[in-house]
Structures are given as C-alpha cells and as structure tokens.
Amino acid sequence: MTAQTPSPRLNLVGADRAQVAAVLADIDPRPYRIEQVYHWVTRRLVASIEDMSNLSKPLRAALSERAMIQDPxxxxxxxxxxxxxxxxxxxxxxxxxxxxxxxxxxxxxxxxxxxxxxxxxxxxxxxxxxxxxxxxxxxxxxxxxxxxxxxxxxxxxxxxxxxxxxxxxxxxxxxxxxxxxxxxxxxxxxxxxxxxxxxxxxxxxxxxxxxxxxxxxxxxxxxxxxxxxxxxxxxxxxxxxxxxxxxxxxxxxxxxxxxxxxxxxxxxxxxxxxxxxxxxxxxxxxxxxxxxxxxxxxxxxxxxxxxxxxxxxxxxxxxxxxxxxxxxxxxxxxxxxxxxxxxxxxxxxxx
Ligand code: SF4
Missing domain, CATH: 3.20.20.70 (Aldolase class I)
Incomplete structure (x- = not known):
C-alpha cells in the first residue's frame, strides 16, 4: 500500500470565490461563509486563518488543513x-x-x-x-x-x-x-x-x-x-x-x-x-x-x-x-x- 500524498494547501491570497468555495465545500459551503472567508483576505487583509475571528475554532482548524495565507x-x-x-x-x-x-x-x-x-x-x-x-x-x-x-x-x-x-x-x-x-x-x-x-x-x-x-x-x-x-x-x-x-x-x-x-x-x-x-x-x-x-x-x-x-x-x-x-x-x-x-x-x- 502506498501512502497518499496530501494535496497542497490553497493559498487564499489571490484565490477567487470559486476556489474559496471549493476548499469550503465539505466543511461549510454556505454562500455567506464563502464571502466571509474571501473578504477576510481581500478586505481585512488578515495574516492568518487564525485571525478570521467570526469563524468558529473548529472551522478555522478545518480550513487550515486545506488552505493557508501566505504573502511575500x-x-x-x-x-x-x-x-x-x-x-x-x-x-x-x-x-x-x-x-x-x-x-x-x-x-x-x-x-x-x-x-x-x-x-x-x-x-x-x-x-x-x-x-x-x-x-x-x-x-x-x-x-x-x-x-x-x-x-x-x-x-x-x-x-x-x-x-x-x-x-x-x-x-x-x-x-x-x-x-x-x-x-x-x-x-x-x-x-x-x-x-x-x-x-x-x-x-x-x-x-x-x-x-x-x-x-x-x-x-x-x-x-x-x-x-x-x-x-x-x-x-x-x-x-x-x-x-x-x-x-x-x-x-x-x-x-x-x-x-x-x-x-x-x-x-x-x-x-x-x-x-x-x-x-x-x-x-x-x-x-x-x-x-x-x-x-x-x-x-x-x-x-x-x-x-x-x-x-x-x-x-x-x-x-x-x-x-x-x-x-x-x-x-x-x-x-x-x-x-x-x-x-x-x-x-x-x-x-
Ligand atoms: S527598465 Fe526600469 S524604467 Fe524601464 S520599464 Fe523597466 S522598470 Fe520601468
């Protein structure tokens, strides 16, 4: 049996709404949630998923497994x-x-x-x-x-x-x-x-x-x-x-x-x-x-x-x-x- 390579995490910086929707698909696919995450990156300019304070801790943890925020x-x-x-x-x-x-x-x-x-x-x-x-x-x-x-x-x-x-x-x-x-x-x-x-x-x-x-x-x-x-x-x-x-x-x-x-x-x-x-x-x-x-x-x-x-x-x-x-x-x-x-x-x- 070969170990599965984990899929790379999406950098939310530069992601469009469809990409945000895709990472949220199996954790919280509601349209308002997609907008919230998108705006944390494009409007609030947060440095990490941890800073998305209106998302529950379990949701932030699940999102962090699938995505990240990385700036130069x-x-x-x-x-x-x-x-x-x-x-x-x-x-x-x-x-x-x-x-x-x-x-x-x-x-x-x-x-x-x-x-x-x-x-x-x-x-x-x-x-x-x-x-x-x-x-x-x-x-x-x-x-x-x-x-x-x-x-x-x-x-x-x-x-x-x-x-x-x-x-x-x-x-x-x-x-x-x-x-x-x-x-x-x-x-x-x-x-x-x-x-x-x-x-x-x-x-x-x-x-x-x-x-x-x-x-x-x-x-x-x-x-x-x-x-x-x-x-x-x-x-x-x-x-x-x-x-x-x-x-x-x-x-x-x-x-x-x-x-x-x-x-x-x-x-x-x-x-x-x-x-x-x-x-x-x-x-x-x-x-x-x-x-x-x-x-x-x-x-x-x-x-x-x-x-x-x-x-x-x-x-x-x-x-x-x-x-x-x-x-x-x-x-x-x-x-x-x-x-x-x-x-x-x-x-x-x-x-
Ligand atoms: S060489 Fe310098 S001034 Fe000329 S286009 Fe490139 S960056 Fe601009």
Whole structure:
C-alpha cells in the first residue's frame, strides 16, 4: 500500500470565490461563509486563518488543513529622512522585489512591483540594468500590498497605489489585471496609477478595461532615435504609434495622463527637447513630471542629473507653452529608492 500524498494547501491570497468555495465545500459551503472567508483576505487583509475571528475554532482548524495565507516576506526595511520607506520583499521562489511607501501631501502613496526584473532595459533605470526577470502573479502583487499595509499599519487608510516599481506592468497584463481585480475591494481605480514605458498593445488592452486605472507614461525622449537609445525595447513601438494610443485612451472628465520625463544631463535636457515636448503632446490632456535622474555610479555609470538651472529652464519652457509641469525629485534618494536600487544592493548581479 502506498501512502497518499496530501494535496497542497490553497493559498487564499489571490484565490477567487470559486476556489474559496471549493476548499469550503465539505466543511461549510454556505454562500455567506464563502464571502466571509474571501473578504477576510481581500478586505481585512488578515495574516492568518487564525485571525478570521467570526469563524468558529473548529472551522478555522478545518480550513487550515486545506488552505493557508501566505504573502511575500519583508526582508529589509529602510527609512529615508524624508519619510520614504523602502521595502524588499521575498517571494516563495526566493525572488526579491521592492516596494516603496511615500508620504505625500495629505495621503500616502504605495509603489508596487510587477516583475522581478525588467526586459525593457531603460538606460537610466537600475532595474533595467539588472536585466529581465519573471512575471509576478496577481496573487504575488496583491500579497505585496497586503504585507506592506499590515507592516506599516496603513490598512484602512486612504492611499494611492502606483505600479511604478520593478518591471513593466503592460508586459505582465495577466498579473496586473488579476491584481487590479483583487484590489477592487479596497482601492478605487481612481486611486491606482499604472506606469508604462509605452507598450502600445498593452495600452490598448488597458484602455478596454471596464475599471480603468489612471495612466502614466514614461516618455523621456522627444525623438524616436533618442527614445530608441534610452528605452530600447519600448521604442519598438514608434513615437507616433504611442501618441496615437494615448490619444485613444479613454479618460474620465477632468482626468489627465501623467507623462514622466527623466532628465539626463547632456542627453535629453536641451532647450530643443524642451521646445519639442509640448509640440509632441499637443492636444493630449497631460501633466508632465520632470524627474531629475537619481544617479547611481554602480549601476548607471556615466549618467548624471542636469544642474538645477538647466532643470528649471526646461520646466520654464514647458510652462511657457502652457503645460501643466512639476519637477519631482526621486523620493528617498538617500536610501536607494529609485526603481531597483535596493534590490540591486541585496541581490548580487549575475556576471
Ligand atoms: S524604467 Fe520601468 S520599464 Fe524601464 S527598465 Fe526600469 S522598470 Fe523597466
């Protein structure tokens, strides 16, 4: 007689209602019970089945035999003097990703990762320098959110979420869409922003979602040749095609697309660039975020931020062209808070 292998327990983080119903089938299949268990995970963000306090002890015990709650573990937390919190999280397969919690005026913004690396290879980005990684599942992305909210005590507070950490969200649409579904119980899509390097097919798919998040596009160039140098994989879609997709992106009344422009000294910060940018964006409801590079001699050798005078001149040219423009210094510069920097320090680079 061979011993039967026990079936693996279902991780309730990321499970849909049908999966919750399946684990409850022989212990308590009532619809309200399924909703209760589902909401303990998606709304109350509990860390364990033991914390589901309106379930009887025997039911929690039976459920624990069939299911579990597992989020990524937080392996490093770094505080910056400006209040930014940078976290490194490890997933079950050992991959490390990062997330950032940024206090802003009147609210907190949480930045999540969608991949364990990035194949787009933007020359100004440490994650790009670290190379490609795997897609995170929707459950893993949602798990980051759950783990962060619990560890920071932010659960229940209004916050904004940005998909602006490691990876390109529109190259992981499956994970992104599932994470958006799981987040729908606690965060309004108006408080969620997806930031893309400009993956046009992904933009079209995002545009078709019934509950669309806000959109940010990392542009960083005013000519196709410059974009191909700075963002090689994203430049596969020509600038014209990207702008067409942005014009077609459905926006609710009063909403704007955020255009991010990382300023690199001597590369994309010229007066000509500043004059071309408003021409390119003409007719689009946008706000432009100018982001002076967060330099990193180890991972981004040879790249510098422009000096303040040049940054201000660039911003002034945009403002004179009636553009809504802000200069956003990378939060938590002192603690490697630019995308990929903490992970880059924790995980040795191959080769
Ligand atoms: S900026 Fe975004 S898209 Fe570009 S390499 Fe970094 S993570 Fe990837």
């Amino acid at each position: 573990g937080i392996v490093e937390t770094v505080h910056a003097p400006d209040g930014t919190l940078k976290l490194a999280l490890v997933h079950r397969d050992g991959s490390v990703v990062e997330a950032v919690v940024m206090p802003m005026e009147g609210h907190v913004t949480v930045c999540l990762s969608v991949q364990t690396g990035c194949a787009v290879g933007c020359v100004f980005c440490v994650t790009g320098a670290l190379g490609p990684g795997r897609n995170l599942t929707g459950a893993e992305i949602f798990g980051q959110y759950r783990a962060i909210l619990r560890s920071t005590g932010l659960a229940g507070q209004p916050l904004n979420l940005v998909f602006m950490g490691m990876g390109e969200p529109l190259l992981n649409l499956e994970g992104l869409e599932r994470a958006l579904e799981l987040l729908a119980d606690t965060v309004s899509p108006r408080r969620i922003t997806v930031s893309t390097s400009g993956i046009v097919p992904g933009l079209r798919r995002l545009a078709a979602l019934p509950r669309r998040p806000n959109l940010a596009v990392s542009l960083n160039a005013t000519t196709q040749a410059q974009r191909a140098r700075l963002m090689p994989a994203a430049a596969r879609w020509p600038l014209d095609e990207l702008l067409d997709a942005l014009h077609a992106y459905p926006l609710e009344r009063g909403r704007r697309i955020t255009v991010e422009y990382v300023l690199l000294a001597g590369i994309n910060d010229s007066p000509d660039d500043a004059r071309r940018l408003p021409v390119l964006l003409r007719g689009l409801p946008v706000k432009v975020n100018l982001i002076p590079l967060n330099p990193d001699p180890q991972f981004l050798p040879g790249l510098q931020a422009p000096d303040e005078e040049r940054i201000n001149a660039f911003a002034a040219t945009l403002a004179a062209a009636h553009m809504n423009v802000t200069v956003r210094w990378s939060k938590g510069r002192e603690v490697a808070a630019a995308c990929g920097q903490l992970r880059g320090r924790l995980v040795p680079t191959p080769g």
